[in-house]
Amino acid sequence: MIGTLAALAAVAWTPLALAQVSDEAATAGAQGQLLADCFKGQNCLAKRTAWEHFTDDLPSCMLAARVWWSPRPAGIPVTLVTQASAERLDQLRAQCATWRGPLAAALYLPLYNPSSHELSAESKQKLQAMVAGIDELFQKSESNNSGSSCQLRLILLYELFADQKAMVLYPVNSLRNWARLMADTDLLTNIDVDMIPSVSISEVLGDAAQRAVYEEGCRTGSVYVWPAFETHCAGALYADTVAVQGKGSLPEALKKCLRRMRPKAPFSHNATNYDKWMTATEPYDITYSPQFEPWFLSWRWGTLWYDYRYRGYGKNKIVQAAAMNASGTTWRVSPDGYLVHRKHAESRVRKEFLKAKFSKKDMDALRGTVYEHVESLWRATGQELAAGSYMARLERSFTRCMDSLPWWKREQGGGSG
Ligand SMILES: *[C@@H]1O[C@H](CO)[C@@H](O)[C@H](O)[C@H]1NC(C)=O
Ligand SMILES: *[C@@H]1O[C@H](CO)[C@@H](O)[C@H](O)[C@H]1NC(C)=O
Ligand SMILES: *[C@@H]1O[C@H](CO)[C@@H](O)[C@H](O)[C@H]1NC(C)=O
Numbered sequence: 191m192i193g194t195l196a197a198l199a200a201v202a203w204t205p206l207a208l209a210q211v212s213d214e215a216a217t218a219g220a221q222g223q224l225l226a227d228c229f230k231g232q233n234c235l236a237k238r239t240a241w242e243h244f245t246d247d248l249p250s251c252m253l254a255a256r257v258w259w260s261p262r263p264a265g266i267p268v269t270l271v272t273q274a275s276a277e278r279l280d281q282l283r284a285q286c287a288t289w290r291g292p293l294a295a296a297l298y299l300p301l302y303n304p305s306s307h308e309l310s311a312e313s314k315q316k317l318q319a320m321v322a323g324i325d326e327l328f329q330k331s332e333s334n335n336s337g338s339s340c341q342l343r344l345i346l347l348y349e350l351f352a353d354q355k356a357m358v359l360y361p362v363n364s365l366r367n368w369a370r371l372m373a374d375t376d377l378l379t380n381i382d383v384d385m386i387p388s389v390s391i392s393e394v395l396g397d398a399a400q401r402a403v404y405e406e407g408c409r410t411g412s413v414y415v416w417p418a419f420e421t422h423c424a425g426a427l428y429a430d431t432v433a434v435q436g437k438g439s440l441p442e443a444l445k446k447c448l449r450r451m452r453p454k455a456p457f458s459h460n461a462t463n464y465d466k467w468m469t470a471t472e473p474y475d476i477t478y479s480p481q482f483e484p485w486f487l488s489w490r491w492g493t494l495w496y497d498y499r500y501r502g503y504g505k506n507k508i509v510q511a512a513a514m515n516a517s518g519t520t521w522r523v524s525p526d527g528y529l530v531h532r533k534h535a536e537s538r539v540r541k542e543f544l545k546a547k548f549s550k551k552d553m554d555a556l557r558g559t560v561y562e563h564v565e566s567l568w569r570a571t572g573q574e575l576a577a578g579s580y581m582a583r584l585e586r587s588f589t590r591c592m593d594s595l596p597w598w599k600r601e602q603g604g605g606s607g
Contacts, residue, residue: 221597222259225345225371228591229254235306238352244359245563247499249585252347252364255299255317258328259372260341265290266396268487269373270340273298273365274383276320279327281383281532284426286331286340288433290392293340294372295383296365297324299348300357313350320346338392343372358539358560362506363496367588370493374597377401377408379487382507384532385418386433391527395487404524407473408489412520414473415484417462418451419444420531429530437528440468451531457481462523470525478515483507485529486521491600497571497582502560503543505568513582516575 234251243250270289273296274282286293299320301313324346331342347368351357366380377395381387394400404414419440421429424447432443440448451459461479494513500506515521539560546561553562574580592598 219259219261221372221374221595222257222343224595225591226254226257228587228594232587234350235303235308238303238306238350239356239359240351240353241356241359241558244356244501244560245558247567247583249498249587250349250361250364252349252361252368252585252587255346255348256321256324257346258324258342258344260292260328260332260343262332262341264292264341264375265338266392266401267291267375268377268379268395268401269294269343269375269490270387271295271366271369271373271378271380272383273362273369275299275360276323278383278534279323281534283327283331284386284430284532285381285383286342287430288387288389288392289340290338290396291340292343292373292375294343294369295345296369297344297346298360298365299346300360301348301350302354302357303350304352306352309350317346317348345369345372358537358542359502360537360539361498361501363500363510364498364585364588366496367498367584370490370495371592371595371598373490376490377405377487378490378493379416379485380493381416381485381529384534385485385529386429386532387416388433388436388528388530390436391416391524394524394526400526403473404487407520407522408487408492411492411518412522413486413488413493413514414522414524415462415476415486416524416527416529417464417467418459418485418529418531419448420451421447421533422449423447426532426534429532433528433530437526440528448530458483461521467523467525467528470523472525473522474525476521476523478511478519478521480512481508482511482515484511484521487524487527495582495584498585498588499567499583500564502564503537503539504561504564509568509571510582512571512575513580516578516580 232251234253237251239250269292271294275298282295301316303310303313324344328342328344331339345368428447432448450464457479461476461482462484463476466474494510496510500509543561546559571580
């Protein structure tokens with residue numbers, strides 16, 4: 191089997207992306223093929239995204255160009271779930287290097303396509319270039335014989351836009367959900383692609399006795415937060431080094447280029463209680479505080495979905511954490527693992543969001559901005575949470591897909607509790 195790894199990798203093209211279905215589809219991994227099938231038969235050219243789709247909270251039409259699914263056995267039975275745009279493939283490579291289990295990522299390409307009846311030559315070219323880039327990453331990862339890196343499961347999703355302005359609306363929560371559909375382990379951890387998991391996470395979860403403790407906790411309603419750090423000097427490679435060197439190296443690193451995540455926004459991560467974590471050897475409980483946005487290990491069958499309406503920038507992860515808290519989650523912190531932020535260029539939509547936020551203009555004047563719409567969604571979500579009626583909004587195409595995947599049927603998923 192080892193010799194035919196590449197050929198066994200799932201390969202599935204949508205007819206829209208490329209006219210011919212590749213021969214390799216016949217030998218595609220069954221799971222990857224089932225996922226690819228979810229995207230067939232849509233006419234997304236007729237439903238190209240415009241700005242109003244966002245302000246009216248309409249789901250967008252998403253297409254899959256290709257699925258890659260490593261046939262290698264899971265190194266650890268825990269799936270890291272993430273999403274990335276084209277320019278972040280290098281971050282994905284770095285995550286893969288310190289993760290030993292399946293790494294499921296939804297990769298995204300927005301395409302401005304003026305025509306409503308055909309894919310432009312430029313769109314096709316961009317798709318093909320991205321397929322080639324991802325393919326190279328996948329093949330390199332598959333042929334890496336160091337034996338300790340992740341098993342990639344990738345889907346390249348693309349969205350057609352009628353309106354160039356709307357292309358900043360990165361559908362982060364939809365992508366997180368689609369990526370999670372590639373997880374078939376009971377444990378998963380959603381970690382944004384710019385965060386590098388410490389090697390110690392894979393080590394502790396690779397130990398059956400230690401993993402059993404996490405499993406029991408997650409199965410019974412706890413999640414385990416990974417404390418997050420960022421760098422304020424040195425480059426991306428420094429972050430990679432800190433992730434490898436282990437918790438014992440952190441006191442020294444904190445005197446150099448490492449610091450706690452987002453010190454200027456303590457509500458994001460301070461609830462983790464970093465002081466306690468530095469000396470903790472056992473998991474400990476923490477209290478959720480408003481706008482906490484941790485990354486954590488959780489039970490696949492108990493992790494709430496992400497609300498697709500939040501896209502572009504702002505509140506997307508916070509909403510899910512708030513809903514998890516409202517549903518009675520016990521928040522615990524893992525003493526073993528941590529994450530290190532890997533520096534990257536700031537996105538344009540983030541800059542615009544923050545500019546609107548700190549503009550001192552009132553919401554009327556900001557109508558039509560990402561900031562204004564996300565804030566209004568957040569207020570409405572807060573009311574629903576308080577009333578106990580909030581449910582993350584999911585696209586119908588998404589739930590239909592989930593229903594078609596055998597590993598998402600509870601009785602076959604090995605899930606209980
Ligand atoms: C191979 O895997 C090792 C260990 O995970 C990693 O450090 C290295 O960068 C990988 N090489 C490639 C070419 O991806
Ligand atoms: C951060 O958390 C610590 C420990 O829980 C607490 O003592 C401190 O007041 C918090 N700081 C901020 C700025 O919230
Ligand atoms: C988190 O959930 C608990 C238990 O349901 C609740 O008492 C608490 O008010 C929530 N915290 C916030 C900040 O909403």
